[in-house]
Amino acid sequence: MALTVTLLNSAYLHGRCCRHKVLHPLPGPLLSDSMSKLYSSYRRPGSQPEKKTSWQNIDFSFKKGIDVLKTQLSMLKKETKDYVIGPGGLPLSQYLLEQTRVLWVFRSQEDLNKWVISSDVEIGGKSEVYLKLGRNNQAALLYGTLNTEVPRDGETKYSGYCSMRAKPPVGSFARKKYYDWSNFNSLYLRVRGDGRPWMVNIYTDPYFSHQKDDLYNYFMFTRGGPYWEEIKIPFSKFFLSSRGRVQDDQHPIWLDKASFLTLGFTIGDKVDGPFQLEIDFIGLLNDRAHTEEFAYETYEKNPRA
Amino acid sequence: MSPHAKLISSFSLILGTTITISSNHWIMAWTGLEINTLAILPLISKSHHPRAIEAAIKYFLVQATASALVLFSSMINAWATGQWDITQLSHPTASILLTAALAMKLGLVPFHFWFPEVLQGSPMTTALLLSTVMKFPPITILFLTSNSLNPPILTTMALASAALGGWMGLNQTQTRKILAFSSISHLGWMTIIVTYSPNLTLLTFYLYSLMTAAVFLNLNTTKAMSLTTMMTSWAKIPTLSTTLMLALLSLAGLPPLTGFLPKWLIMQELTKQEMTSAATIIAILSLLGLFFYLRLAYYSTITLPPNSTNHMKQWHINKPTSPMIAIFTSLSTLLLPLSPMILATI
Numbered sequence: 224m225a226l227t228v229t230l231l232n233s234a235y236l237h238g239r240c241c242r243h244k245v246l247h248p249l250p251g252p253l254l255s256d257s258m259s260k261l262y263s264s265y266r267r268p269g270s271q272p273e274k275k276t277s278w279q280n281i282d283f284s285f286k287k288g289i290d291v292l293k294t295q296l297s298m299l300k301k302e303t304k305d306y307v308i309g310p311g312g313l314p315l316s317q318y319l320l321e322q323t324r325v326l327w328v329f330r331s332q333e334d335l336n337k338w339v340i341s342s343d344v345e346i347g348g349k350s351e352v353y354l355k356l357g358r359n360n361q362a363a364l365l366y367g368t369l370n371t372e373v374p375r376d377g378e379t380k381y382s383g384y385c386s387m388r389a390k391p392p393v394g395s396f397a398r399k400k401y402y403d404w405s406n407f408n409s410l411y412l413r414v415r416g417d418g419r420p421w422m423v424n425i426y427t428d429p430y431f432s433h434q435k436d437d438l439y440n441y442f443m444f445t446r447g448g449p450y451w452e453e454i455k456i457p458f459s460k461f462f463l464s465s466r467g468r469v470q471d472d473q474h475p476i477w478l479d480k481a482s483f484l485t486l487g488f489t490i491g492d493k494v495d496g497p498f499q500l501e502i503d504f505i506g507l508l509n510d511r512a513h514t515e516e517f518a519y520e521t522y523e524k525n526p527r528a
Numbered sequence: 529m530s531p532h533a534k535l536i537s538s539f540s541l542i543l544g545t546t547i548t549i550s551s552n553h554w555i556m557a558w559t560g561l562e563i564n565t566l567a568i569l570p571l572i573s574k575s576h577h578p579r580a581i582e583a584a585i586k587y588f589l590v591q592a593t594a595s596a597l598v599l600f601s602s603m604i605n606a607w608a609t610g611q612w613d614i615t616q617l618s619h620p621t622a623s624i625l626l627t628a629a630l631a632m633k634l635g636l637v638p639f640h641f642w643f644p645e646v647l648q649g650s651p652m653t654t655a656l657l658l659s660t661v662m663k664f665p666p667i668t669i670l671f672l673t674s675n676s677l678n679p680p681i682l683t684t685m686a687l688a689s690a691a692l693g694g695w696m697g698l699n700q701t702q703t704r705k706i707l708a709f710s711s712i713s714h715l716g717w718m719t720i721i722v723t724y725s726p727n728l729t730l731l732t733f734y735l736y737s738l739m740t741a742a743v744f745l746n747l748n749t750t751k752a753m754s755l756t757t758m759m760t761s762w763a764k765i766p767t768l769s770t771t772l773m774l775a776l777l778s779l780a781g782l783p784p785l786t787g788f789l790p791k792w793l794i795m796q797e798l799t800k801q802e803m804t805s806a807a808t809i810i811a812i813l814s815l816l817g818l819f820f821y822l823r824l825a826y827y828s829t830i831t832l833p834p835n836s837t838n839h840m841k842q843w844h845i846n847k848p849t850s851p852m853i854a855i856f857t858s859l860s861t862l863l864l865p866l867s868p869m870i871l872a873t874i
Contacts, residue, residue: 310699315823318701319756319833403701405754430645431585434578474577479648479702479754527530 298395325506329363342385347374352385366499384491391485404478407507409457415501416445424487436466439476459515475517529574540567548665554602554612565591572650583649590642597629617676633666637688644708655704656744659711660737667733674726689716694816701755721794724801732790742775742856759833771857773829778860780821786863
């Protein structure tokens with residue numbers, strides 16, 4: 224129960240991190256900013272002060288503007304061509320028949336750049352996390368040390384989490400791209416862990432801000448062995464939590480307009496020490512044997528009798 | 529949903545629609561529109577899923593804005609001309625504001641962005657109500673004010689709706705969004721003829737409601753929310769799959785079926801009014817929709833797809849097929865021979 228609360232808290236707190244910076248493996252955690260800077264001027268103990276103000280970061284060069292415009296226009300042209308072919312750039316027959324799809328594969332540095340790592344350094348903790356390519360460029364290695372020492376700022380009770388999140392996909396001119404995952408019903412991960420339990424989070428970017436803290440979570444228990452594991456997590460098992468608390472009114476994820484959906488892995492199992500997770504690829508699967516629609520509260524909540 | 533709530537919502541829908549279509553004072557028209565907006569909100573959000581609530585919020589915001597614009601336009605007209613009669617909308621500013629308001633209510637092109645999302649977030653029967661019943665009062669107001677509306681604006685919106693409805697519907701994989709885009713393109717056809725022959729607008733609307741009700745009820749029986757589920761319904765109820773294909777082709781406007789009638793009459797009327805280029809353009813634009821419907825029909829009925837679904841709700845068909853599907857499908861495929869009698873009344 225406390226473990227659940229910690230994991231959920233960590234998932235929520237991690238959701239407030241700076242999403243668009245990828246941390247360099249070596250001085251990584253020392254360079255992350257605190258998100259609280261955007262809302263107030265209070266700087267959490269342990270986080271670094273901002274060296275450059277935001278208005279000094281603007282670049283007014285004309286040539287760079289033209290280059291960016293050319294890139295965006297070529298992306299737009301590619302999107303139009305894909306649109307003519309069929310949904311998601313694939314012909315309709317392929318969309319109808321597909322049973323598996325690989326979403327993220329880790330073979331090069333640009334694949335790693337699609338992910339952001341963060342840890343409790345943002346709130347002043349001492350965990351470290353790094354992401355690099357594994358041996359022979361065949362997997363991504365997420366490793367670090369978890370440290371549950373609570374930062375002494377008088378209000379934090381728990382600490383010790385590290386996580387990795389996918390950057391949301393953007394199309395041309397920074398528009399949101401939508402996934403359609405309605406053909407699939409499970410997440411398929413090929414990982415090699417070290418026995419520690421992880422939590423998989425899915426964030427569906429809602430249109431209105433009332434639900435911006437909603438996160439769908441489920442656990443991934445890894446074995447420690449030298450063999451790769453293929454873990455299937457059906458989407459019907461994901462439960463809803465908001466701001467780290469499990470909600471009463473549960474509902475399944477709607478996968479049709481999985482708009483701006485980001486996937487994340489969090490570790491926060493209150494055990495100090497090193498952790499390591501190698502991920503080969505993350506994909507989707509249409510598991511024909513899995514017929515459950517939703518795992519929680521399938522009874523009628525307000526029976527009429 | 530509890531029977532009381534359902535009763536209140538459906539009665540309010542009927543009340544709002546009746547108030548608007550039988551009104552001759554602008555305030556009564558606005559009242560009916562507002563009652564309709566509020567009555568359908570619990571029907572959209574009854575499953576309490578965040579996406580359904582999001583759809584309800586989007587629907588409410590757009591419709592409330594449009595109702596406010598209706599009120600503003602009637603007040604401008606009342607200030608300028610001193611009367612509140614719906615058929616006497618003579619002030620030009622009021623007329624343009626009203627056109628914008630009705631375009632928002634209906635989902636015509638510059639104001640169509642809410643429509644697919646709202647339909648996608650609501651259950652199938654509510655989506656049917658949103659496409660047919662909720663469009664009836666604004667089309668009635670369009671019919672009543674047709675002699676004072678601005679033809680170039682309406683023609684532009686109509687052509688853009690036909691274009692966008694066809695183009696955006698091409699790659700949709702969710703059935704409710706497909707029907708939303710089909711609704712937008714049919715609204716384009718309805719709007720292009722309203723200043724020349726309002727009776728044809730109403731005829732198109734009635735036939736469109738018939739055809740779309742056939743399709744929606746059909747998809748509701750097989751619980752086909754997405755294309756893959758729709759493709760597998762041939763195994764469960766083969767005859768329903770065939771009738772779905774016929775109803776879709778009727779929506780597309782293919783000749784021996786009913787859907788051809790409004791398109792033919794509209795093109796004939798447009799050419800009589802010397803708007804040949806508009807007629808050609810809108811006919812060509814509806815080819816995009818036709819391509820899409822043909823592709824759907826090909827993949828669902830003409831070839832039998834080998835995929836199967838483990839979507840459990842599709843296999844739990846407890847209630848028998850509604851008889852309304854049979855009625856609506858027969859009407860939506862076999863009404864073309866009635867055309868001589870309709871021609872006499874246009």
